[in-house]
Amino acid sequence: MSxxxxxxxxxxxxxxxxxxxxxxxxEETHDSKSxxxxxxxxxxxxxxxxxxxxxxxxxxxxxxxxxxxxxxxxSPHRDSEHKVTIKRVVDGRISNWINDYVKAGDxxxxxxxxxxxxxxxKTPAGDIVLFGGGSGITPVFSILKSALETTDRKIKLIYANxxxxxxxxxxxxxxxxxxxxxxxxxxxxxxxxxGFLTQPMVCQLMDGxxxxxxxICGPGPFMDTVESALIGLGEPEDRIHTERFVSPxxxxxxxxxxxxxxxxxxxxxxxxxxxxxxGETYEIPYxxxxxxxxxxYKAELEPPASxxxxxxxxxxxxxxxxxxQLAQNDVLSDKELEKGWTLACQARPLSNDVKVKFPx
Numbered sequence: 001m002s003x004x005x006x007x008x009x010x011x012x013x014x015x016x017x018x019x020x021x022x023x024x025x026x027e028e029t030h031d032s033k034s035x036x037x038x039x040x041x042x043x044x045x046x047x048x049x050x051x052x053x054x055x056x057x058x059x060x061x062x063x064x065x066x067x068x069x070x071x072x073x074x075s076p077h078r079d080s081e082h083k084v085t086i087k088r089v090v091d092g093r094i095s096n097w098i099n100d101y102v103k104a105g106d107x108x109x110x111x112x113x114x115x116x117x118x119x120x121x122k123t124p125a126g127d128i129v130l131f132g133g134g135s136g137i138t139p140v141f142s143i144l145k146s147a148l149e150t151t152d153r154k155i156k157l158i159y160a161n162x163x164x165x166x167x168x169x170x171x172x173x174x175x176x177x178x179x180x181x182x183x184x185x186x187x188x189x190x191x192x193x194x195g196f197l198t199q200p201m202v203c204q205l206m207d208g209x210x211x212x213x214x215x216i217c218g219p220g221p222f223m224d225t226v227e228s229a230l231i232g233l234g235e236p237e238d239r240i241h242t243e244r245f246v247s248p249x250x251x252x253x254x255x256x257x258x259x260x261x262x263x264x265x266x267x268x269x270x271x272x273x274x275x276x277x278x279g280e281t282y283e284i285p286y287x288x289x290x291x292x293x294x295x296x297y298k299a300e301l302e303p304p305a306s307x308x309x310x311x312x313x314x315x316x317x318x319x320x321x322x323x324x325q326l327a328q329n330d331v332l333s334d335k336e337l338e339k340g341w342t343l344a345c346q347a348r349p350l351s352n353d354v355k356v357k358f359p360x
Contacts, residue, residue, distance in 0.1 A: 016308070017058050017109040018043055023081070024104055028168045032087040032135060033099050034073060037110065039082055047082060051075050051146035052118030052139040052215070052243070055084055056111035056307055059094055068094045069245055069311055071138035071217070072113065073169070075145035085168060087135035114306035114314045117215065117243035119143045126212040127154045131226045133197075133218020134161060137168050139243055140215050148180050156185045156209050158202075160222060163192040197222060202229035211235070217243040244333065273322070273354040277303055286349060292317070292324070292356060293344040303358055308345040315344040322354030 024036040037055075039047045054071040070084040089095045102108070117139055119128075128147055130140040137159055147155055161167050167188065177186045187205060189197050202225065214235065216226050223242055230240055268288065275282050275296060284299050293315055296303045306314035310328035318340045326337075327346040344356070 016306075017056075017111050018046070019107050020110045022102060022104055022106045022108065025102060026083075028085060029087075029166055031099070031166070032085060032168050033102075034083050034085040035098065035102060035108075037082045037084075037108075046112050049076055049082075049113035050115075050118040050120055051077070051142040053113040053115040053142075054139065054245075054312070055082070055113060056312065057084075057094070058109040058111070059097065061093055061097065066094055067307075067309065067311065069115075071115075071142065071243070071245075073138040073141050075142050075149070077146045077149040079145070085135065085138045087168070111307060114312040115139075115243070116313050116316065117217070117241055119146055119215075125153070127156070127209050129206070129209050129212050129214050130155065130157045131214070131216040131218065131222075132157065132159045133222035134166070135168065136216075136218030136222070136243070139217050141169055141173075143215055144184070145176065148176070148184065152183075154183050154185075154209075155180075156187070156205075158187045158189060158197075158205055160189040160197050160218065161191070163190055197225055199225055199229040199232065202226055203233060206230075206233060212239070214240045215243075216241065220244070242333075244331070268348070268350045270349040270352050270354065272352070273349045273356065275301075275303075275317075276320075276355070276357040277301060278358075279360060290348070291327075291345055292342075292347050292349065296344065303344060305345055310343050310346040313343070316341055317344050317356045317358045318342070319347075320355040320357050322352075323350040324348060324354060324356075325350050 020037040020039065022035055023038045026034040026036065028034055049072060052071070054069045056067055056069050058065055058067050070086055072082060073085045074081055074083040086095050086098045088099050130144055132140045140157065144155055144157055147153055159167070173186055177184050189201070210233070214230055216223050223244065227240060227242060231237065270286050272286050273284050273292070273295070275284050282299065282301065284295050286295050287298070290298070293303060293305055293308065304314050306312045311330045313331040319342050320340070324342055324347045326342050329343060329346060332341055332343065342356070
């Protein structure tokens, strides 16, 4: 298929996805656009979301069904629409297709909102400091708008971009800052003017905003810089929230990883495992080859889950004991893996003493 052709619109047989109509396409910058979806009345409950969550889009492309996760830039407390914003990526098949071809009236397969990088009722008190790098502004912008509407917390946004024309939501940010001049501070860091954000710059920008809660989204080096600076200042890790997005592998590559994990589990003699869900402990019968999530479904339990492809993190749980094999993983960091986190939709038990615990 040539680069000038849009993918054919096919009907998905995956019932986790819903065909949504695009009601508007907004040109945000020279290299980014926002897509606004119409949510039918009978699907509004399914598409309710927390600020900071994302949508997963499935696009038929060159004979494959490719999936991509895009954060909602809209706020459930301020905006009436569901809006995702996509920035072009060099050689990015789907990001370029969306920017080049998607128009109002098109239909796209979309999964219900998911993600753990969000402002919620369990969020502790204190100031909020948001760090957005490039298109990483999208989930933190959603959090910013909701926090202003639902809390009285002070908020500081540190937003890094290559140059002024790359600043997504520039006018909207300016208007919101003027509306909340007593609570919101916005700091723009431009590579062309200030250079790349450094740890000393982060420490300086934190003056007056210590001991708060921190949300970070952007390119890997940007996020690493901010997180390292905050930890160096002594900020507790449980108050530092990060969102990392990578393009998942194509379906054939993902299937190869799954088959490797299944093969590794073939030698397992596991017949059951223990799961702690909503504070209750269950003994779960296990059939060889199943993932933890599949076994829980067969036991007629309802663990948290969404994409079931190792992308969203909705089914994260900790391995309290025993050995498991993780297949596809596009969400857990090395640090989280070291702490025992796994994905129920991709993990298989390798021993009979496995115990996993889902967050309360």
